[in-house]
Amino acid sequence: MTTIPEVYYGSNISGRPSMFANMTKKLDKILELLDLSTIEKKDKVAVKMHLGFNEGYQTVPVFFVRRVVEAIKKQGGFPFVTDNPTAVYNAVYRGYTQETCGCPIIPIAGVKDGYVTKKEVDIEGIESLDAAGALLDADVLVNLTHSKGHGSCSYGGAFKNIALGGYSGPTRWQTIHGVVQRDSYFDEEKMTKEHLEKLKEVCPRNAPAWDDKKKKASLVFYECDQCHGGEKLCVKADEGKTGWSVNPENFNSFQELMAVAAKTILDSFDAAKIFHLNFLLDITAFCDCYGMSMPAIIDDIGIVGSKDIVAVDTASLDLIAEQGLNESVIRKIPEQYMRVNPDLSTKLHPWQLIHGPLKDPYNVTKYGEARGLGSSKYKLIEVLSAEETAAMEPPKHTFESGPSFF
Ligand code: SF4
Secondary structure, three states: OOOOOEEEEEEOOOOOOOHHHOHHHHHHHHHHHHOHHHOOOOOEEEEEOOOOOOOOOOOOOHHHHHHHHHHHHHOOOEEEEEEOHHHHHOHHHHOOOHHHHOOOEEEOOOOOOOOEEEEEEEEOOEEEEEEEHHHHHOOEEEEEEEOEEEOOOEEEOHHHHHHOOOEOHHHHHHHHHHHHHOOOOOOHHHOOHHHHHHHHHHOOOOOEEEEOOOOEEEEOOOOOOHHHHOOOHHHHHHOOOOOOOOOHHHHHHHHHHHHHHHHHHHOOOOHHHEEEEEEEOOEEOOOHHHOOOOOEEEOOOEEEEEOOHHHHHHHHHHHHHHHOOOHHHHOOOOOOOOOOOOOOOOOOOHHHHHHOOOOOOOHHHHHHHHOOOOOOOOEEEEOOOHHHHHOOOOOOOOOOOOOOOO
């Protein structure tokens, strides 16, 4: 009999304005339930994060990172925070330092992004991926993720954090992002720059593109919202001349490769030494790599943790679906920034309402489940719920209990 994985959830709603109901206590409880005791003394523990870029500060708050790092140290492990070299190099500007995190911050594939191991993969059109060496050197993986939107697949969660973040820049940008071009969607022989310009002109997302150097046309799938299921304006403007089409397979290939890339990283670790934590806070429409502040289009939800990557992302997506978009926020966002499906009542996931119906955020979990990475059926266990903490006796005095400067 297969066991249903447990997913632990700490909501940002508490029953009392008391420390015992704080998010910190919920995180501590989730870490306790995840059982970090499989971390052995001197184990090197990779805390894989997205540390953001430039002025993008809506990542996992260093406050929580420190808490996770201390919990790892309690087990006798040697944690290190890791991400791509650029994000690591300027992480200090976003508050992440050895002093604040409580452990070193190490570039995931070395200072020149070249410390990698070639991993062969089983997926059409791709032979191998360059997995990040510092990540593979670790004995334990803490997959510490900021859940948010993403242009290519609509959602960036636990899968994306290691599937893209666990590889060198060229693998991430050219191979994984480039897979959307694998399946052809127009006749290159019949395409001209002038014709492409016609398609570009009608597209509200500026997604059809022409490369002057290569004299080549392409669709930037990242930008395309598929006209939100309405008439595809670029396809109409093509008038069948090049057979230009907007197909599900181009979007799906990215999610399938993400599942394969995540599996390659996870297979390098002992399953008992893998922990996933998704932070559903400051949920923005686009990825942390944008390097700028963005409106939170879904209200804060909380923290979700599991040992099962399929379960943790499925549960996070279910919680996001339950929460829905913050309509008062999205109504203020101009179309130049993002287009939202005009019919918000349509039965699509919030991420599809933003990024288009063909970017089904669950696809990566389905590909992952098919490849044996976990289960989309899960048991959600809420820790320190609002009801539970509302019924708890508040302490006599609260507030500042630390040293006073007065
Ligand atoms: S389907 Fe719509 S959004 Fe996508 S490229 Fe065509 S015109 Fe642009």
